[in-house]
Amino acid sequence: MPVFKPFKASRPTRDKVGLIASRTYETYSKAEREARLDHNPFSFLHIVNPGYKYHKEISGPQRFNLVKNRYEEFKEDGNFIKDKKPLFYLHKIVYRHQTEFIGIVGAASVEDYEQGVIKKHEDTISEKVNVFKDYLKTVRFNADPVLLTYQKNEVIEQISQKLMEQRAEYEFTTTSRETHYLWLISNEDDINSIQKACQQTDCFYIADGHHRSSSSIALKQDLEKANSKHTGNEAYNYFMSYLIPEDQLKIFEFNRLVSSLNNLDPESFLIALDEYYKIENRGQDYFKPSTKHEFSMYLEGEFYSLILRKKAYEFTDALSELDAQVLYKTILSPILGIKDLRNDKRIAYVQGQKDMAYVKGAVDQGDYAVGFGMYPTSVSEIKTIADEGLVMPPKTTYIDPKLRSGICIYEF
Known part of the structure; x- marks a missing residue:
């Protein structure tokens, strides 16, 4: 019975929202980021990249304090307003006039996450969690919601459809050709109905945002210790989330690139693969996996299909069924000697929207020796992994939607 609460968002004025909203800082190339900072004084990037004002790279606690200052300046300049009562916010995103996310x-x-009512499928890096916790403790706001998913609920669906018949509070299109709509859910009956519908759900699943969720736990623990009057109702006991039905998620694969064959020549490498795979040389024919336990490979200018020999591999649990784990157990670790998927510099990950053409280009340029194409992980696989308390290998899923920063801001 997960808890999902309305809150008083700080959000851009209607005339500024399209200028303020930005992708997360890391998704921009340096050139893209500088262009937006140079030509858009309202971009949320000015808040999260405060060193731009001083033409200097700033990190650590000094950056955190400057982020807080820039945010306060944006509010003082009237770029943000704060809702007077707790609301839910219906956010619809349309990608290139086709795919919709609502x-x-x-x-x-936070307690639901601690108790396993909000379930995870990825592990986190403690150092990264602590850095973001310290950041949150300083700036006292969160501008990036965690992506949570749940089984579709008819009550929430009806409320959403009814609301979308009205004019949206926000409607704007980005240079990436995404159109965003935001409606304020202010009717008390609708708010109560949404909360009751959530409480009738067994659990939520984290689709994207594991580090942000874990940082919220660490933040709550710190602030609770420092607050002698802690009640459990304080804003730091919760974290901003975007709750979306699981049938709306779009899951892409992360393909793999490896820089060397671990001192093997291509022929010896192919012979080693034969223990686990039926191998077919596809030549120049572009090949993409069409089912689980099937991989594409690009090596020495040619495509190959790799089909797992089921009798050569033992399935023991949901993790062992994952293609990312199969590839690790049969090729990356035993043949290529890659034991640490997170830190080994020989392996790189390419989200599947760039497809095997990108992998081919990277290998042809000589930057990598071999590339592997994956079949996308399903929602049911993610849920099974989470239900069994298991953890997926790094970069197993690339999930849409990707949410913009600065549309709704959660203060605590």
């Missing part, structure tokens, strides 16, 4: 922005419970 979800609700609200506050999820």
